Amino acid sequence: AYHEAQALQPKHITKGFDGRNWITLVRQKTDREVSVPLLPQAEKLIAWFRELNSTDDYIQPRISNQKVNSYLREIADVVGIDKKLTHHTARKTFATTILLYNDVPIEVVSKLLGHSDISVTQRSYAQVLNKNISNHIGRLEKVLNK
Template sequence: RDLFLFACYTGTAYADTVSITEENLFRDEEGSLWLKYHRKKNKMLARVKLLPEALAMLEKYKDPTRPTLLPPQEFRVLRGNMKSLRVLSGISMDLVYHVGRHSFASLVTLEEGVPIETISRMLGHNNIQTTQIYARVTPKKLFEDMDKFIEANKDFKFAL
């Protein structure tokens, strides 16, 4: 469960999540902790500022004897655990690890106003079209964007 939640908070793919190390962490000028790594899939650089929930998870699993920040889990075991989570939570669709990456792109970032170009960089995509597949526009985001558009153009007279 926690590995999946880490993907929801960071947008990391499974292969990247289980291989990140202390070397992948850095602090910015304000002291915020970032995750910076090259994706296993395409070698693209991905960078994401760690949310408090992700930081708490790293702290929870901190183990100086392990080379990775999070405990590794065989992918088939992870898949079995994901199926159990799906059943326990009453979700009807197949719950796979990659849903966490999509959740990060759509709900955590895009819906909160982060531009899709920035999300693309966070996810380590080399093509913004890939990010567009991940970052689905939710009804909430659509309504908010239309409200912003209307507010910004309230004094503009549209010709009929």
């Protein structure tokens, strides 16, 4: 979420049991701890931000949610995306396009998003889950027809 992204500090990045870097923080909305392993792309972005702002206590530049959304709209215009992009849209896109469409289990998606209960995730992403179910049944159908 925007507030967690803006509050992210180097102290929130720790080496996990698996040798990866993880973000570990308490979500403001649910007051629950959430741990998210960092993908290499995220690590590169963090390193880039730290290089630009080596004296800042925060990982990302401290800008308002409105300004972030304004930048996202500019990017959408430049690359020809005809959709209103926001920080929250980016969060939902990560959950669907990156996680669910790549067969990450809903339980893992729920944990990564910091939802208080898996039913929140299921309600929010029901149409994605149905599409995923349809894709899996389509693959099963092909296998069974051979």
